[in-house]
Amino acid sequence: MLRPPVIPTETFPIRVANRERLTCQGRHDKVWVELQGTEFYLTLFSLPLSGLDLVLGVQWLEM
Structure with a gap:
């Protein structure tokens, strides 16, 4: 299991698909990810989710 260092950040709310606010x-900076043969680095934000390893959002889609 990957456990990159957590960088403290000012907390902010995020609305997820079921409209719940978390x-x-x-955050985790420069996390290396490979998806279908494409490699890139992401800044990931830590959320209290269970059953998920990674949620890709608007920032990833813009890449």
Whole structure:
């Protein structure tokens, strides 16, 4: 299991697909990800989710 260092950040709310609001609990910078042969680095934000490893959002889609 990957456990990159958590960088403390000012908390902010995020609305997820079921319209629930969650609070960001920190971030992880320069996390290497490979999807279908494409490699890139992402800044990830830590959320209190269970059953998910990674949620790709608007920032990833813009890439």
